[in-house]
């Protein structure tokens with residue numbers, strides 16, 4: 001039981017406290033009293049330093065859609081490593097991956113590679129500013145888009161700071177300049193009337209609207225199609241670009257969320273699964289918009305470098321990962337995703353704990369309320385729900401399933417039907433513990 005049978009992780013954390021602030025170099029993996037250190041992973045299982053094994057339902061925060069150390073990805077990456085890991089020259093691998101992404105994403109003609117989703121979102125926002133010559137961006141309340149100042153505004157505001165239908169733009173990090181807040185229009189997710197009205201109000205100054213079609217931190221509820229259609233229409237009306245952040249949602253289907261919803265954004269940001277387990281980000285879109293990066297006729301409107309951008313190890317592993325993700329792989333991910341959602345929903349009914357799952361495809365999130373989850377505000381946990389979630393997380397971990405501490409599970413292609421059963425059983429056992437809280 002964590003933390004008792006984790007002596008080596010505990011010791012390593014003590015050591016880490018000296019050289020890393022709070023022993024940590026990545027806020028998202030911090031855990032109290034100490035994080036569990038990974039030693040190795042194979043398929044859908046991860047083993048920690050103390051030899052405990054878990055079914056991995058974090059998959060490096062959704063990025064490892066083929067789980068750990070997939071033989072095809074090992075082969076692709078090591079073959080390239082032997083040829084060189086990075087060059088001060090372009091390589092064929094970037095063209096190969098860009099062609100695959102453009103062929104899969106309906107709105108995409110061209111791609112620009114970066115090293116993280118954060119950087120992809122930052123460059124997409126800058127591209128929208130460069131294209132329109134306007135300063136402001138609009139984003140949804142509670143949606144996570146990485147660590148760029150503008151993109152993280154109103155990521156986790158508390159109810160006292162929300163405001164009404166026109167959400168207040170609230171700093172996420174201390175030290176965020178006031179002018180950043182002034183240039184971010186925070187819109188409510190899944191509320192057409194309020195979002196459209198705010199976008200019209202700021203229209204002449206608005207470079208873009210940035211939206212994740214199923215924002216994880218804002219509840220992992222799929223956007224209503226009508227909401228995305230309204231954003232598509234109103235951005236055209238005011239002359240702003242529509243950016244889909246598909247850093248996570250590209251794992252929902254062969255043509256991404258834009259294919260599922262049938263909506264064509266101007267720019268798309270990508271990351272996570274397209275790197276085959278290596279650091280990656282990408283900005284993708286129609287030629288007209290991507291032209292801001294084009295250096296072929298002199299200094300581009302938006303210069304962008306990146307020492308490791310499009311490094312061939314990432315590109316080759318990414319290409320191999322994407323090729324493995326054919327229609328059959330997506331169908332299987334949909335099937336196991338639905339089986340886990342159905343199984344956990346049944347466990348909620350059996351235990352009488354209020355709540356259930358949301359999500360699509362290989363992603364799901366667990367909510368501990370009977371409220372209808374629509375957006376950040378309805379997903380916001382009250383004190384009792386926070387207690388239930390904490391107890392559930394501890395229960396899940398102690399029954400051998402590793403999930404994100406905010407209730408997100410991301411499934412992977414190596415998972416068998418037996419693994420699905422184990423996940424559902426672990427969740428059911430964890431819910432029994434929640435039910436015991438009363």
Ligand SMILES: Cc1ncc(COP(=O)(O)O)c(C=O)c1O
Nearest residue numbers: 116117118144145146247248271
């Ligand atoms: C929707 C979304 N956008 C952007 C990012 C940032 O990506 P990265 O962590 O690679 O910087 C994330 C990361 O979780 C994300 O979920």
